[in-house]
Structure formats: C-alpha cells, structure tokens
Amino acid sequence: MNGIHDMGGMQDMGPIEREKNEPVFPEKWEGRVFAMFLAAGAWHRWNLDAFRYTREVLSPVDYLTVSYYEQWHSGLVHLLVSRGLVTTEEIESGKPAAGTVKATPPLTPDKIPAALPNRIHAQRDVKVTPRFQVGQRVRAHNINPVGHTRLPRYARGKYGTIYKDHGVFVLPDTNAKFAGENPQHVYSVRFMARELWGAQAAEKDSVHIDMWDDYLESA
C-alpha cells in the first residue's frame, strides 16, 4: 500500500531529534506493551508481517503523531481479537468470558533465552531455485499493491545488481494476510544512488535493498 509508512526518499520531515541517555522504556506501560507483543506472539497465531501491516493501515495523521508503543498496542489488540485469542468483550471488560479454561502461556521466563534468537523465524529450510544470480542486473517491478509489501516505492521500476543471495524466506505480501508463505530467495540488491535519485546523488554512493524473487525481473 502506498502509505505514509513507506517514507524512504521524503524530504520534509524535519530535523532528526536525538535524546541523550534515552531510557529503553521511558514509561512503564511501554515496556509492558513491548513484552506483551513478544509473549502473545509466541502463540504463533500471527506473524511479524501481519503485525507490521496493522501499523501501515493507520491513518497518516495517526501514524505520524500517535506514539510508537501506542501503535503497537492497537495492532496487538487487533490481532488478539481477529486471530481468536481474546474477544472484544474480554478486551472491554478486562475479564475472561464465563467458563473460560485458563490456558498455559507458550512463553515462560525459562524459555526466553532460547526464544529470542529465533524470534522472527522467517527463513525456511526448503530448496527453491533462485531466479537470479549474484552480479545479475535486475529491475524492481513497478507494482502498487493495496496490501502489505516490502518493496519500497522509491525502488520500484529502478535498475540494480544482485549483490548477495540471502537464502529462502517467506514472502511478506502473502504472509501478512495469512494467504501462504510462498518461500523464495531474498537478495541484497545494490541500487546506485543516481539511479534512485538522479544527478544530485554522489556518483559512487548506493543503497542496498533486500528484495524477494517476486519483486524482480531480469534486465
């Protein structure tokens, strides 16, 4: 979706504001929302792509003004309800529906050290023939899907070179809507800055963008 989240290349967002010695979680509820995201995610009822999409569908005004963890919170509530872990009534009342048997959480403190290095779990150990080879010249498709995609607008239709084959990963475009993993090769594609931005960019500079097989055509 051509939304505000896809902001690579915009120039009117103002100066970068930095805070010295910024706490990890300035407010306690932010840490709690973050932890709930990980702990509830361990049920594997949704995936990271679906979670990202909940942020992308926010209105542009909300996306730019609502705080980061508030956005996480609304995305998490949406997934908890839409994926059947909690009902709207339970969210509103804060109490389980009558007769609910208490579940056992999949993530417990003892499992955290082993769970975190495999949190994303998007790589697939399946054999898929890569469509492109390192060094090959490619063009990113010019597509404008209404749903989730990880092909940023600023790269669409642009020419680049395959720099590295990262292996086989699930395709976010379908995975985000639970329409299949479509495992395929992901490549680091090198785009020269002048191909992306024209003559104002420095001649030798480049942007490396990770792209799925389905995003590319040979050129």
Place this chain on the structure above:
Amino acid sequence: MEKGIVDRATLDALVDTYETKIGPRNGARVVARAWVDPAFKARLLADANDAISDFGFVSKQGDRMMVVENTPEVHHLIVCTLCSCYPWSVLGLPPVWYKSAPYRSRAVIDPRGVLREFGLNLPHDVEVRVWDSTAELRYMVLPERPPGTEGMSEEQLAELVTRDAMVGVAKVEAPK
C-alpha cells in the same frame, strides 16, 4: 493474564532482558573481538550468525544477521525506511530517532546530510552505502578501529564502541 495468554513473570523478565541484558554492549564486544582477532573478523563478515553465536547473542540457525565493515574508502549506514527493523540481539531496542520519520525518510536520499546532522562530515571520495532493512536480515556496522588504540585490550576497546557507530551514524572516537 487471567486467560493465561501471557503471564506476569514472563512480561517482567522480557522487560528486564531488554532494559539490562540485551543492548549495545553486546555489539561492542563483537566489534572489539573483530578488531583484535582477524580470523574472527573474517568469520563475522562471511557469516555473522556463526561468529556472533560465539557470544550467545544469536544462534547459528536463528534469525539472520549481516555485518558490513567501514573502511577509509567505504562508509555504511543502516536504516529501515518501512518500519523500525534493527539488530536487537546486538544493539538492543532502537532509539527513538532511528524509528523517527526524519531519519527513515532521508537516510536513503541524503545519507551525507543525515551524517552531517550527527556531526560526521565524510570526504567526497568516501563511498556511502546505505542498507535499507526491508527483509528479515538485520544489519550491523563494524566501525573502523580508531588510531592510538594499538596497546588496548579487547575489553578496553569494547568500552570505546558506541551504538551510533554500529548503526553507521558516527565513527568510534580515539581515546582522549
């Protein structure tokens, strides 16, 4: 919690993990090791998961990482234009500026201007490579080892390494 979907002890442990255990000190140890151990550095650049698993911060078969090396000729910068992807396992959770619209939007179109805002003026002949984290690869920059650190131990070197240098918005300063 009352439904047993999550429990309080797990939530507290997760918050504590990212507040006190997983942060840029992890990445700093990896960088310092690469500075003193050429064999480790070669492994780190070839297969970051394999090398970083020596410290236990990532697993060999787990979520993928890639490390890119800054040199006098090439400067790397990490961004996620589409959301907020960041190498949690070695740098902890991202600072607000990394997730902010100004950084995400301009890092790809004007990396040199962004670096100037961070106080880093790169010479024109240095090549800038920006890594937009659009997939499930997490990037970290291996900064240049500053001059004047020849006699320092791995532990002392790790103290010099900053989060910003591992994102690529700063260099590691020589000790005063």
